[in-house]
Amino acid sequence: MSDTSAQRWLVVGLGNPGPEYAGNRHNAGFMVLDELAARMGGRFKAHRSRAEIVEGRLAALPVVLAKPLSFMNLSGGPVKALADFYKATPDRVVVIHDELDIPYGALRAKTGGGDNGHNGLKSITKSLGTREYPRIRFGIGRPPGRMDPATFVLRDFATAERKDLPFLVDRAADMVESLMTAGLEATQNRFHTADLNPAKPPR
Numbered sequence: 001m002s003d004t005s006a007q008r009w010l011v012v013g014l015g016n017p018g019p020e021y022a023g024n025r026h027n028a029g030f031m032v033l034d035e036l037a038a039r040m041g042g043r044f045k046a047h048r049s050r051a052e053i054v055e056g057r058l059a060a061l062p063v064v065l066a067k068p069l070s071f072m073n074l075s076g077g078p079v080k081a082l083a084d085f086y087k088a089t090p091d092r093v094v095v096i097h098d099e100l101d102i103p104y105g106a107l108r109a110k111t112g113g114g115d116n117g118h119n120g121l122k123s124i125t126k127s128l129g130t131r132e133y134p135r136i137r138f139g140i141g142r143p144p145g146r147m148d149p150a151t152f153v154l155r156d157f158a159t160a161e162r163k164d165l166p167f168l169v170d171r172a173a174d175m176v177e178s179l180m181t182a183g184l185e186a187t188q189n190r191f192h193t194a195d196l197n198p199a200k201p202p203r
Contacts, residue, residue: 013033025157061181105164117149
């Protein structure tokens, strides 16, 4: 048997590159990656795969953090190139993304399933040729009134939301570490019960 602890993880945060997008709800994945990079003491550097990466160890395991520099709907190309370059199998490719179908304040981990209209996931699934990769889903909730979801995700987090944002980013980073060290089921058991608003759990 091979030593699975020596196999490298590829942790991908989804977002759009450029300072004008930095605070958008759609960039929650980038925000979590910045926290993980800080924990690793690393700085992002350009990689030929059209991504910025940090290489090192997280929770004592070898890991590459990656921010695709393509726009969201083209994320799959850089992710596939990185997975090939680092020989990371899909079960070791963790994707962190914003999720409209989960209320703000809730974080969810899962493997596989659909993309729920998320263009970043759609692109990654197509490029990897499988849906069976783990995801950390960062709840942003549904837009108010009749606002187009495409407009909503490209808006910054609201003032009231920003109060809890550092806590949620930190917790999502904890979930990544837990997923790598303890597995999916243990991560779900630990984190799915600790929403900001437990009186209204997501369905």
